[in-house]
Amino acid sequence: xxxxxxxxxxxxxxxxxxxxxxxxxxxxxxxxxxxxxxxxxxxxxxxxxxxxxxxxxxxxxxxxxxxxxxxxxxxxxxxxxxxxxxxxxxxxxxxxxxxxxxxxxxxxxxxxxxxxxxxxxxxxxxxxxxxxxxxxxxxxxxxxxxxxxxxxxxxxxxxxxxxxxxxxxxxxxxxxxxxxxxxxxxxxxxxxxxxxxxxxxxxxxxxxxxxxxxxxxxx
Numbered sequence: 535x536x537x538x539x540x541x542x543x544x545x546x547x548x549x550x551x552x553x554x555x556x557x558x559x560x561x562x563x564x565x566x567x568x569x570x571x572x573x574x575x576x577x578x579x580x581x582x583x584x585x586x587x588x589x590x591x592x593x594x595x596x597x598x599x600x601x602x603x604x605x606x607x608x609x610x611x612x613x614x615x616x617x618x619x620x621x622x623x624x625x626x627x628x629x630x631x632x633x634x635x636x637x638x639x640x641x642x643x644x645x646x647x648x649x650x651x652x653x654x655x656x657x658x659x660x661x662x663x664x665x666x667x668x669x670x671x672x673x674x675x676x677x678x679x680x681x682x683x684x685x686x687x688x689x690x691x692x693x694x695x696x697x698x699x700x701x702x703x704x705x706x707x708x709x710x711x712x713x714x715x716x717x718x719x720x721x722x723x724x725x726x727x728x729x730x731x732x733x734x735x736x737x738x739x740x741x742x743x744x745x746x747x748x749x750x751x752x753x
Contacts, residue, residue: 543585545586551571553614554605554611554613555605556608556609559612565683565684567636568641568683569683572641573743573744576743593616595615596613596617616636616639617636637682637683640682661680661716663679664677665677670725673725674725675724676721676722677733678719679703679718679720679721681716682715685735685737688702688719688736688737689703689737690723690734690735691736692733693734694731697731699723702721704720705719728751729751730748730749730751731748732749733746733748
């Protein structure tokens with residue numbers, strides 16, 4: 535459609551990623567399911583795809599019966615839900631009212647509700663800490679990123695006001711906060727001229743946006 539300059543409004547009625555390697559469809563792991571959803575949401579929210587008026591993820595939860603965890607060759611149904619309806623200890627195919635969120639669930643929740651002050655609001659992104667928080671031009675700024683997903687070749691992309699610089703994240707390590715294992719990276723950069731800039735958490739070489747945080751350089 536884009537190649538033919540066709541901007542007719544469309545709906546995407548179902549999209550998602552299968553987690554079951556034994557289903558008759560391609561499959562991904564839980565981290566990639568969440569990564570793909572973050573990328574899709576950012577693309578749909580961009581001006582590039584403004585002709586998409588509606589999109590529906592498939593689906594919120596798996597079938598209302600338990601599936602083997604991990605799946606077995608005998609179970610070939612699609613597993614695509616943002617939440618899992620049963621814990622591993624419940625026998626397969628037994629009804630189970632409990633719901634257990636997958637990483638993709640937190641990706642969608644964070645994207646739709648915005649960012650707050652509670653660290654739990656940043657469970658899947660935008661947990662970028664600047665030190666100093668409000669630098670002056672020429673200051674050395676240390677940036678620390680915490681992310682629940684293990685990203686390949688992550689960088690921070692500082693841009694705005696004629697500036698466009700990429701700073702690879704280094705010093706990978708993990709930490710546990712609230713029972714969650716976080717991936718942590720650092721980088722540093724020199725604060726540019728006064729003004730407000732955008733700092734994107736991206737993965738090279740495709741500049742895939744995972745989250746964004748502004749930084750204000752004081753006058």
